[in-house]
Amino acid sequence: MKKTLLLLGFVLTAIVANAQSFKDAVSGNAPLLKTTSANNAAAPAERVLKAPSKALMHKLSVPKDEKPIFDPEGEDEAYIMAYTENNGFYEQQYTNGKVTVRQDGTTYYLNGLTPGGNRDYRGAKESWLKGEKVGEEIVIKAGQVLVQNDAKTLYLEIVHADEEGNITSFEKEARLAIGSQGELTTQNGDIFAIYEDAETEDEAGFFGFFYTMELRPLGELVRFEFPKGVKPQTYVLSGTDANGVKASRQVKIAFSDGKFFISGLASKSPEEVYEGTYSGTTASIPSFQIVKDADLFFYRIAPVSVDEDMNYEFLRTINFNFSDDRKLLTMTPEKAFLCETTYDLKNFVTTATGVTMTYYAGDHAAKPAMPTDLQWDDLNSALVFNMPTEDVDGEYINADKLSYRIYADGKRYTFTTDLYTHLTKDMDEIPFGFTDNFDFVNNGTQKVVYFHNLQAKKLHVESVYTVDGTATASDRALYDFDPTGISSNTAAxxxxxxxxxxxxxxxxxxxxxxxxxxxxxxxxxxxxxxxxxxxx
Known part of the structure; x- marks a missing residue:
């Protein structure tokens, strides 16, 4: 109970403090491209970490483990982590990292300490790092296996660097100091590095650096489930974001003995269930609940009211009015935004206004709407586009049955495992929600696809909606490069x-x-x- 009261005090303080321009606030929405900041990050710093000298780069002397650690013993405890990440091109501070800690006596296991660097996106489990409590510190040895597959083995290395970003040494271990409130903090300038050992400098390499970590325990996270014996019904949640883009997704809703249950309210964690109450034709859910099951980060859900001058204020409850037959629910106030924010409420990750939830009777064959807003990111060789979850008449269609195809100069493009090493098979049709967390990025209706050595003058994208074995394609959206080719703008x-x-x-x-x-x-x-x- 004490932990809950402390969190509530933090939230109420934030409500008062956040009277600022909503336009400015949402300008930090979730990014799309690898060169931009993450969706819960502070502004990037300028320092980059540089590759060490040849003498330090390969054939490390630190003993290496043979296998990763999967699913160790112990009960989960959730921690939120502030940290700095450096990928060799830019440095970025984060506040909402998601770490799970399991303790078995004096042994600690940590999952997520190198965010995203403890998994093989081709399907292997997430690995855990092992540490031993020594005094009031947790000692984590270098050489532990983070990722292992038939192509490579990635290890945890601990390095130090100077103020200019030059790596000066490899260390045998890192230490996390244990604070009086259970917080864990890196010591002595220790930097956690994801590293591939090899015989030569050209073969060896870093896959990211993480440092200045501070982990705070969140205590027990409350989880809800749909009540037994009550079948949740499918609805379509629709709304328009702060940039005017309309989006829809499926949610599940159940009413039971004065309680209101919903999953899908948080787009970052679509299966997670939230509980509220209902009376008459009104339902409400407490604001600021933690989105617990999103990947890598902790978020919150909360509504925001916005005045004519675009000043905003958080509301304490998420309210819906529903029709007598419960076929339509409308969020109130009408002009309020339903938002997913970072845990500290400082940045908006998703926004939606004019939110309604309409009973969904089921899937039927339809022609999907054409993809929109095609853009080309020349720095990253990436195509960015929006893929509506609607048919040509503006009616919702099930995103689970949507996919897209890309055509280069009129020829259907195949993404091969030779070039796209995070794929398990060649693909020429990409499911709506697919991501390999590398070359295919899924941000709801917005997609980002990175190309390797693309040579084309025109790209087309079409949506495909498949119901009961019948596939219907949309009209094709066009992105037209300079007629002389992609590289023509640098030729002179x-x-x-x-x-x-x-x-x-x-x-x-x-x-x-x-x-x-x-x-x-x-x-x-x-x-x-x-x-x-x-x-x-």
């Missing part, structure tokens, strides 16, 4: 230097043939362009 520029980096950010002196690299070209006018390429 004079390059002054060209450097190559691994996908993890380590500089490569002589890239191996067939390797996928980041090619950084600096031009005489000072412009710098970075592209993904396959070395020929």
């Amino acid at each position: 520029k004079q390059s002054v230097s060209t450097r190559y980096y691994s996908m993890e950010g380590a500089q490569i002196a002589t890239p191996a043939k067939g390797a996928i690299v980041l090619k950084s070209v600096t031009y005489a006018d000072g412009e710098r362009r970075v592209t993904k390429e396959i070395v020929k």
Whole structure:
């Protein structure tokens, strides 16, 4: 109970403090591209970590474990982590990292200490790091296996770096100090690095750095379930975000003995159930509940009222009015935004206004609406587009039955495992919700697809809706490059230097043939362009 009261006090303080421009607040919405900040990050710093000298780069002397640790003994305890991540190109501070700790006597196991770096996206379990309590510190040894597959083994390495970002040493261990309230804090400038050991410098490399970590225990997280014997009904939640983009998704709702249950209210965790109450034709859910099951980060859900001057204020409850037959629920106030925020309420991750939830009778064949808002990110060689979950008449269609196809110069494009190493099979049709957390990024209706060495003058994207075995394609949306080709805008520029980096950010002196690299070209006018390429 004490923990709950402390959190409530924090939230109420935040309600008063957040009277600012809603336009400014939502400008920090979830990013799409790898070169931008994450959706719960502070502004990026300028420091980057540089690859160490050849003498330190490969054939490390620290003993290496043979296998990752999966599902160790102990009960889960949730921690929220503030930390800094550096990928070799930029440095970024985060506040909402999600870490699970299990304790077995003096042994601690930690999941998520290197966010996203403890998993093989091709299907393996998430690994855990092992630490031993020594005095009032947890000692975590280097050399533990983070990822292991038939292509590579990634290890945890502990490094130190100077103020300029130069890595100065590899360490045998890192230490987390245990505070009086159970908080855990990195010590002595320890940097957690994801590292691939190898025989040569060109083969070895870093896959990210994490440091200045501070973990705070959240206590027991309350979870809700649909009541037994009550079948939840399917509804379609629809709304328009702060940028005017309409989106819809399925939710499940149940009414039982004065209690109101809903899953899908948080888009970041669609299966998670929230509990509220109902009376007459009104239902409400407490605001600021923690989104517990989202990947990598903790979020909150809360409504926000916005006045004519775009000043906003958090509301204490999420309210819905519903029709007598319960076929339609409407969020009130009508102009309020339903938001997912970072845990500290400082940044908005998703926003939706004009929110309604309509009873969904089932799927039927329909022609999907055409993808919209096609953009090309030249720095990352990425196509960004919006994929509506509607048919051509503006009616909702089930996103679980949607997919998309991409055509390069009129030919259906196949993403092969040779180029897209996080795929388990070649793909020429991508499911709506698919992500490999690398080359295919899923941000709800907004998709980001990274290309490797694409040569095309035009790209088309079409949506495909498949019901009962019948696939119906949308009209094709077009992105037209400069008629002379993707690289024509740099053809007249004079390059002054060209450097190559691994996908993890380590500089490569002589890239191996067939390797996928980041090619950084600096031009005489000072412009710098970075592209993904396959070395020929």
